[in-house]
Amino acid sequence: MVTKAVPFVVIEGLDGAGTTTQSEALAERLRREGWGVSTSCEPSEGPIGTLIRQMLTGRVVVPDEGGGRPVGRETLALLFAADRLDHIEAQVEPALAAGCVAISDRYYHSSLVYQGDIDGEERVDYGWVRELNARARVPDVTIFLEASVEVCMARLSGRGGQRELYETYEKLGRLERRYDEVMTMLAGEGQPIVRLDASLEREALAEAIWDVVKRVLPA
Numbered sequence: 001m002v003t004k005a006v007p008f009v010v011i012e013g014l015d016g017a018g019t020t021t022q023s024e025a026l027a028e029r030l031r032r033e034g035w036g037v038s039t040s041c042e043p044s045e046g047p048i049g050t051l052i053r054q055m056l057t058g059r060v061v062v063p064d065e066g067g068g069r070p071v072g073r074e075t076l077a078l079l080f081a082a083d084r085l086d087h088i089e090a091q092v093e094p095a096l097a098a099g100c101v102a103i104s105d106r107y108y109h110s111s112l113v114y115q116g117d118i119d120g121e122e123r124v125d126y127g128w129v130r131e132l133n134a135r136a137r138v139p140d141v142t143i144f145l146e147a148s149v150e151v152c153m154a155r156l157s158g159r160g161g162q163r164e165l166y167e168t169y170e171k172l173g174r175l176e177r178r179y180d181e182v183m184t185m186l187a188g189e190g191q192p193i194v195r196l197d198a199s200l201e202r203e204a205l206a207e208a209i210w211d212v213v214k215r216v217l218p219a
């Protein structure tokens with residue numbers, strides 16, 4: 001009999017879809033069921049992820065006469081890809097090797113959606129971003145929390161805190177369409193992607209996620 005290995009699980013979705021909430025809920029559920037668990041996120045808590053967060057919040061900028069402008073899209077795409085490989089090496093692979101289920105809040109799907117956008121408008125080029133991420137392992141299952149911009153914005157305004165670069169209504173609308181496109185593209189290539197309705201109430205969504213994850217756990 002072939003024994004399945006512990007899975008690498010990714011939870012994806014627009015800002016405000018509830019990926020942080022559901023990653024934590026899934027980790028808690030797994031622990032209750034007796035599994036070892038490692039949770040992490042992207043941008044990661046490692047050195048490159050920390051730098052990226054400073055770029056997204058405007059703490060690190062490209063100097064110019066007006067006091068600094070946002071770091072370029074290509075630079076960010078490269079940094080996200082580098083952070084991903086560092087995240088896998090430093091957190092995901094050691095966790096899996098120790099027999100723990102690894103959960104990542106966001107992964108390369110986010111890079112395709114957010115950095116696949118060439119000019120912040122309607123032109124998209126996934127090719128280069130895919131190349132940059134070609135060495136990142138494919139998750140055993142990706143749970144895509146599908147949410148409308150309206151739901152995300154309502155949740156983000158409830159959460160408070162500093163708004164990041166991508167959290168505006170218009171941008172979220174474009175990103176919502178991109179998510180649909182990217183998930184359809186990757187699922188079409190055979191990647192294991194499950195779409196769930198993120199507008200569900202917290203516990204119902206956690207239960208739906210559990211139904212998916214328990215199917216990829218070793219017997």
Ligand SMILES: Nc1ncnc2c1ncn2[C@@H]1O[C@H](COP(=O)(O)OP(=O)(O)O)[C@@H](O)[C@H]1O
Pocket residue numbers: 013014015016017018019020021022155156158159198199200201202203205
């Ligand atoms: N299913 C849900 N129903 C209602 N509110 C939710 C739900 N999931 C999360 N929230 C709330 O919405 C906000 C954003 O959730 P969060 O998990 O931080 O989203 P993300 O990590 O995807 O940006 C938080 O204030 C959280 O408490």
Ligand SMILES: Cc1cn([C@H]2C[C@H](O)[C@@H](COP(=O)(O)OP(=O)(O)O)O2)c(=O)[nH]c1=O
Pocket residue numbers: 014015016019020041042043056080106107108110111112114115164166167
């Ligand atoms: C992983 C990743 C995230 N991002 C963006 C999406 C988020 O707007 C931002 C920060 O993520 P995060 O702080 O996790 O936001 P949230 O809690 O709302 O999910 O980084 C990318 O642009 N590319 C990527 O590859």
